Amino acid sequence: MRNIQYLDYREIVTDLLCTQPDLNKLDREEIYNLLEYPPDQKLGDLAFPCFKLSKILRKDPHVIAQELQESLPASPYLEAPVATGPYLNFRFVPEQLGKKVLQTILGTRERYGARSLGQGQNIVIDFSAPNIAKPFHVGHLSSTVIGNSLYKIFNFLGYNCVGINHLGDWGTQFGKLITAYKKWGSQAAVEKGLIKELMRLYVKFHEEAEKDPTLDEEAREWFNRIENGDQEALALWKWFKEISLEEFQRVYDLLEITFDSMAGESFYNDQLPAVVSELKDKNLLEESEGALIVDLEQFEMPPCLILKKDGSSLYATRDIAAALYRKRTYDFVKALYVTGIAQSLHFRQWFKVIELMGYDWAKDLIHVPFGWVNLAGEKLSTRKGKVVLLEELLQTAIQKTLEIINEKNPNLEHKEEVAREVGVGAVVFGALSVNRIKDVTFSWEEALNFDGETGPYLQYTHARACSILRKVGFKPEEHLEFEPKVLTDKAALNVIKTLYLFPEKIMAAAAEYEPSLISRYLIDLAQQFNRFYHDCPVLVEEQTLQEARLVLVYAVKTTLAVGLGLLGIKAPERM
């Protein structure tokens, strides 16, 4: 794909400012970054604050702004700049803005905002990663939808993403599960109850283990047997895994999320000895309290545990093996790990180990953390069985959507499909609409609220725009010569300004690994559009005006659909 050049007023203004001798004191990039959007539209569309220059030139910033106002050359894209106090304010020529932005969208359509920055380079994204034999609950939602969204965002920017579901299919919890199964379970009960039964056994184990610590010993032993290839243990492990995967798949199907690799922790088993010996060869391993560790004291971190005293592997061991494997296999330029913030130290530790092993790509390993999900003040806890199942949440949301459709739009075709898209969209948007680092408290009431800043609000706005376009059979390629001059209403101009910002927002979301920047943006766009929709009738007599407004509607519809797509949310044409 050819790289698309998007209209960038910061570039235009920077060019203009660079013509001024006084501005030579700052380099181009500095000027570009100083430019800011004024807090109030009345002031202008883009501002250059003169404080930095004031310091360098030892001159009153008011005077600088004033002088710049007088000496700057004209630009076809900008009105004459206005000095307001220590700021030089620029205003976009609305006609030019509208023409450029809307034509770009008419031309690029569902690729509006896309770029070819990645040039096909690989980015590995490790996300979702639920634990086998545990229920898929709302606590897994963040990793799953954030990772999925980053996948789509980086793809859109021209990278080739590799989505890996690093399943928690190895570790001591299987020892616990087998112990519990042997003591309190049965084949029939597991076949009947599936994950629910596995979870019951898991919870039971923890209850009993509090009274009887020898159970932990037994569990460790069972896990050891799995690691050593014991037939019975391995068969049970496989069985539990299959049961879990089937259940997880139902959730992924609802979310329409796919992975390029399902290589979980167990996948790296045969690579662990090589990792250990490489660490040994590089003199990084030390024995401590019977275990093998990499000492990280000089980096002010606790040691990274590589092997337990019984010789079995640990989380870090497998992550290191996985990173080496992924670098070999995918030669990534970045590897993202989308996990809870509680694991920050763990990642800092083993990233450092990779660095100490002499791999310069350690810098390309990036932890993308997110906050906790609480349940009405209490922590989610699989061990205590206190969870909200994600599938249940999604199904409830779908049900509720169906009820709303039956009430408001009973003749809608494909109701079930639309209900799924909207119900799931509500849940996904909820998880992606806040800064990922914040802890969130799950509440049914909020998760099922479809008013205000929600996924359904965006989808509804999109559907209404589609509805207008459908009425006239709008085809974008037939309207390239529309007349932008007639889009003079304040509401229309605000929509255009917001549309203009979209490519910039995608870049920011990628740079910060923060899909919520797109969520917030889409809410803003929808709000602007809904004002326009309210204030300005589109299907008016006057053909020139109608055409221009239709183009605007099309541009919004397209941008909403693209943005929702980047969040992993469907944009139905009717709902």
Add this chain to the structure above:
RNA sequence: GCGCCCGUAGCUCAGAGGAUAGAGCACUGGCCUCCGGAGCCAGGUGCACAGGUUCGAUUCCUGUCGGGCGCACCA
């Protein structure tokens, strides 16, 4: 004890070295002979506290307080 994250409106959250700090929910009142009322419009209160850096701090730094998490054989 050491370390990390978070404290913005009644609630959920945006914002971020600068020009009067914004939305949604909830509450109240308007708006459908008109492109879809899951919508639009109007109505109030707020940067945990104390220092510091700066021409300027809600934003950066330090400390205090409050909440969450992590720190050796779980992941």
